[in-house]
Amino acid sequence: MAELGFHWPSLIVYLLNFTLLLVILYLVAYKPILRVLDQRSNNIRESLEQAERAQKEAAERQAQFERQLAEARRGTQAQLEEAQKRITQYEQQQKERADQIVGEELNRARSEIQRERDMAVEELRAQFGDLAITAAERVVRRSLDSTAHREIIDEVLREGGALDRRR
């Protein structure tokens, strides 16, 4: 062993040297560096988690927003349709009323016209009767029995009616 260089004092010095190095490096390097590495990896993990959470939150919020937007859009659409329906309804109502009013007016006008025409015809007929009697009295200058009178008048009236219809 001595030929290979074995030497008790050197061995002990190496042992002390190594042990000292181990202790010092543990205190100076390993412990603080590993602690810092741990902290750093914790920080990174935490911030990754936080980022993930934030992302999820943002996605949720966006979904909610979109939902609200769709809802609002649907609401607007419904309102629009309602309004349009109402407008159409109103239009219909107004039209109907207008038609009704016009129809009533027309009917009234027609019946008025009819009445006036009837009145005119009646008047004319009466006048025509009188006129015819007077004319007949004057033309014939003779007295006839009343039945004969009546017949003549009716004949004249019929002619007058035909005349009236022809007009």
Next chain:
Amino acid sequence: MIVLAGAFVLLIVGFVMGAIGSKLFGGEEAEPFIPRPEVHLPPQAVLAADAEEVEAAHKLPGRFILTNTLLSSWIATAVLLVLFFFGTRGLRADKAPRGIQNFVEGIISAMYSFVEGVAGRENARRFFPLFATIFLFVLFNAWLGLLPVYPSLGFKEHGEIVRHLLRPAGTDLNMPLALAIVSFVFVEFWGVRTLGLGYLGKFFRFGNLLRGQIFQGFIDIFVGILELLSEFIRIVSFTFRLFGNMTAGEILLLVTAFLIPFAFALPFYGLELLVGFIQALIFSGLTLVFVVLAIQPHEGEEGHGGH
């Protein structure tokens, strides 16, 4: 191109001027460019008085003397301490590492993930300091020894260096032996610490013999003795693996530089860088593996191999 051509010229010049060339072209009495290297297995004393005593006794005296390998190991230790001192000064978790701190943190975290891979997450924190210190100590001793100052600084007599000031500590038997003893102590310590006295049951297997199974009992006792022996043989194998590799590397570099100086030795320096790294990894890695094996529960296990 220029670099390659220069290297080639240096190779030729080295071949002509080196030991091989001078014998080929210069005849018998021609002196090679580099003096014939002398290989000493024991470390040499640095101080002159110690050296005289070593010379007189033909061995290292039985008291402390400052040897060149010891001095080198102190230098490696100092370099490590300085590196880690400056590397951890601005250490803060909320700041990105910069410069030397980045380097140091990178080394530590790389080693830590290695330990985690071998020993598992829950044990890594416990075993890391031993692993890291062995790795760094062996590595720095090996790599610092490749610096040109190591073979060129020394004490001259008659124009030749007779005592080197520095020599890689791995080439001193005592350094690997010290590390092996530390490794052994930690392995046994953690084994007992984790498994209690049951750890010793791996070595003293009297269970079957006491139960009356004679044949099985004797085999168990024999296996236990083998286990016990292998624990101590590890010290020897650790020691001579590192010592042999480091010494062989040193001699290889000396001889190549002597035979063909200059460029020829360059690939061997690369090789020695690799060897230093591998030996550091083997020493620390094996220690780690032995520790992990020692803390495994071994109830009823037969022939639990040492390695």
